Amino acid sequence: MTAQGNLKRVLQSGAFAVTAECGPPRGADPDMIRIKAKILKGYVDSVNVTDNQTAVVRMSSFASCVILKDMGIDPVMQMVCRDRNRIAIQSDVLGASALGIKNILCLSGDHQRFGDHKGAKNVFDIDSLQLIQCIRDMRDEGRFLSGEEVKGRPDIFIGCVENPFADPFEIRAMRLAKKAAAGAQFCQTQCIFNIEKFERWMEMVRGLGVHEKVSIIAGITPLKSVGMANYMKRNVPGMDVPDKLIDRLRGTPKEKAPEEGISICVETIDRLKGIKGVCGIHIMAIGWEEIIPEIVKSAGLYPRP
Amino acid sequence: MIIADRKPFDEIMSMLAPYRDILVLGCNECVTVCAVGGAKEVAILASQIRLRRTKDRISSEVHEKTIERQCDIEYLEELKDTIGGYDAVLSLACGCGVQFLGERYTDVLVLPGVNTTFMGVTERHGLWTERCQGCGNCVLHRTMGICPVTRCAKSIFNGPCGGSSEGRCEIDKDTPCAWHLIIERYKKKGMMDMYMEIVSPKDWSTARDGGPRKRQREDMEI
Ligand code: SF4
Numbered sequence: 092m093t094a095q096g097n098l099k100r101v102l103q104s105g106a107f108a109v110t111a112e113c114g115p116p117r118g119a120d121p122d123m124i125r126i127k128a129k130i131l132k133g134y135v136d137s138v139n140v141t142d143n144q145t146a147v148v149r150m151s152s153f154a155s156c157v158i159l160k161d162m163g164i165d166p167v168m169q170m171v172c173r174d175r176n177r178i179a180i181q182s183d184v185l186g187a188s189a190l191g192i193k194n195i196l197c198l199s200g201d202h203q204r205f206g207d208h209k210g211a212k213n214v215f216d217i218d219s220l221q222l223i224q225c226i227r228d229m230r231d232e233g234r235f236l237s238g239e240e241v242k243g244r245p246d247i248f249i250g251c252v253e254n255p256f257a258d259p260f261e262i263r264a265m266r267l268a269k270k271a272a273a274g275a276q277f278c279q280t281q282c283i284f285n286i287e288k289f290e291r292w293m294e295m296v297r298g299l300g301v302h303e304k305v306s307i308i309a310g311i312t313p314l315k316s317v318g319m320a321n322y323m324k325r326n327v328p329g330m331d332v333p334d335k336l337i338d339r340l341r342g343t344p345k346e347k348a349p350e351e352g353i354s355i356c357v358e359t360i361d362r363l364k365g366i367k368g369v370c371g372i373h374i375m376a377i378g379w380e381e382i383i384p385e386i387v388k389s390a391g392l393y394p395r396p
Numbered sequence: 397m398i399i400a401d402r403k404p405f406d407e408i409m410s411m412l413a414p415y416r417d418i419l420v421l422g423c424n425e426c427v428t429v430c431a432v433g434g435a436k437e438v439a440i441l442a443s444q445i446r447l448r449r450t451k452d453r454i455s456s457e458v459h460e461k462t463i464e465r466q467c468d469i470e471y472l473e474e475l476k477d478t479i480g481g482y483d484a485v486l487s488l489a490c491g492c493g494v495q496f497l498g499e500r501y502t503d504v505l506v507l508p509g510v511n512t513t514f515m516g517v518t519e520r521h522g523l524w525t526e527r528c529q530g531c532g533n534c535v536l537h538r539t540m541g542i543c544p545v546t547r548c549a550k551s552i553f554n555g556p557c558g559g560s561s562e563g564r565c566e567i568d569k570d571t572p573c574a575w576h577l578i579i580e581r582y583k584k585k586g587m588m589d590m591y592m593e594i595v596s597p598k599d600w601s602t603a604r605d606g607g608p609r610k611r612q613r614e615d616m617e618i
Pocket residue numbers: 527528529530531532533534535536543544545546
């Protein structure tokens with residue numbers, strides 16, 4: 092096996108990890124990725140690339156991850172079950188590992204109803220849990236889903252997501268336990284705006300002992316404006332934006348809103364640091380990646396280990 | 397049963413445009429129950445076509461008939477002396493009926509008058525919803541009688557996904573989340589331990605993915 096990825100190294104060292112999300116461009120220009128990555132380099136331990144998020148066509152996560160890798164960034168390749176069957180998925184896992192991608196994040200994927208190709212046929216051959224198990228078995232057992240032998244096992248740090256704000260709430264910790272049992276090693280959560288609810292979820296997670304099996308990385312999204320907060324609340328499935336947060340932004344003069352958004356973010360990070368079982372933060376600054384260094388510095392998380 | 401929707405009238409009219417003598421042929425089974433292709437709907441559609449053609453000054457003969465089942469060779473036989481006399485047959489049966497009619501009478505042009513949509517139930521008068529996709533290997537005993545293949549928008553076997561909110565599916569607020577329903581039933585029956593079992597990938601070869609399916613029972617063949 093080759094050297095481990097940076098994300099795994101940081102998590103195993105016990106340091107508080109910082110990861111960020113990078114949405115790839117809706118075109119073929121690799122510089123669009125490089126520009127975003129340059130901003131993030133040195134401020135985060137790894138960078139996720141989304142896989143046609145909200146079912147809108149973008150540059151592939153796989154290709155974008157290779158670009159990041161070439162820049163010396165540890166990429167997290169997101170992989171959804173919407174667009175590929177088990178043949179394509181396993182083939183991409185092998186290819187990713189061959190090109191030095193060390194982390195794969197397994198998701199179901201947003202339904203194509205949200206995207207720009209509503210008439211597309213979806214796949215959903217396997218689900219996200221089965222995908223986790225599939226990669227683990229390829230790596231640890233050297234077996235494909237068919238039972239056939241993998242010659243040259245992929246070396247992958249397996250990630251999953253969980254949304255503590257989706258329903259039914261009481262099964263959300265159990266579902267993470269299921270993912271841990273399937274082989275997930277780290278978990279990046281949905282953006283946290285309702286921190287009280289997140290704390291309740293973490294309590295349940297700890298109750299099941301799952302935090303000892305999976306490194307939980309808490310999702311953060313800086314809110315740039317009250318409009319963005321309202322949009323997230325109304326239009327993004329499974330997003331919980333409390334009214335008091337919206338009121339706080341509304342009470343701020345428009346030009347000061349981004350600043351306030353950053354303050355909220357940093358306060359949230361401070362609180363997250365104190366929650367037992369939270370191993371890091373994952374910053375999803377949708378369309379606002381340039382703010383990430385400032386957030387990392389303000390939160391006292393710079394320099395990176 | 398099989399649920400269908402009447403095709404838009406203008407689409408039907410443009411399909412029929414090249415033909416003068418037309419038979420509108422209904423089916424007495426599913427499409428009658430879901431009020432789209434029974435004798436009543438045949439009569440309505442036939443008169444709509446006649447009216448439009450009269451208005452457009454197009455000379456035309458529109459005939460009506462409804463048979464017991466268009467998906468059964470036995471019932472197709474009763475058409476054998478008459479069906480050759482039309483320029484086209486507009487079938488209001490489901491896609492199975494349309495095809496089977498055309499297979500039995502290869503010289504006859506059969507056109508679809510309905511869009512076949514799904515296998516489902518009549519929830520109440522005027523509301524039909526999908527229940528089964530005929531995956532060929534039923535798992536309802538493991539999912540408390542709620543089909544994850546059909547009723548979960550992502551056919552997830554270890555649900556629910558992160559989009560489930562207040563019992564509703566992420567795709568729209570009118571669609572119940574199948575996994576929410578399944579979990580409610582697990583809880584009610586004290587069977588949550590079943591939820592913790594990881595369900596392995598499904599073998600889809602018994603479903604459509606395995607190619608066209610056939611069921612043969614030699615003991616029934618004559
Ligand atoms: S599991 Fe398969 S056979 Fe059973 S209801 Fe669902 S689609 Fe139909």
